[in-house]
Amino acid sequence: AQSVSQHNHHVILSEAASLELGCNYSYGGTVNLFWYVQYPGQHLQLLLKYFSGDPLVKGIKGFEAEFIKSKFSFNLRKPSVQWSDTAEYFCAVHAGSGNTGKLIFGQGTTLQVKP
């Protein structure tokens, strides 16, 4: 069965520290990959996405992610976090072909940035 695994449930960092959140998926076919963020009291927002091409994708607010096909991974990075990055982060994989398929989410990582 397809699944998405996020390595850390809760991450605490100080401002200006570097961030890397791990994400691995299990699916042998073609995938589209996403990172979503949910700020406190707000709805899910798309941070970045990967469909094809350059495996290093840049998103909003200075985030980037690297798709490593051989490792089935799509880790999220940011060189220097800010207090405003405190949020829940979800990795998601769209598994399927053509017009079928489903979006599968990881369990989420809570990021707390200390000022």
Place this chain on the structure above:
Amino acid sequence: ETGVTQSPTHLIKTRGQQVTLRCSSQSGHNTVSWYQQALGQGPQFIFQYYREEENGRGNFPPRFSGLQFPNYSSELNVNALELDDSALYLCASSFQPGGGYTFGSGTRLTVV
């Protein structure tokens, strides 16, 4: 551009009742999917509609059903509500299946 809007925002129902949740897709989007998010968990895929036909379903029983209308708005219906159905229900739309999904703010359903 308009985003994805869901109604109602909050709902309290009694076990055994039926509920209908509604979603208006973002303008130009023909794909809509529904998710259940329990507290502290990631969203769980319920099903997806593309051009009014269901084209993907997660591990949810048949009492979870849906519709997509010609204007691409959508409904999620849940029959015979159980206490475990209490969750945040999210709707998301996309310009195509597998594309970037725009999420609504969700409907918080409480079953008592």
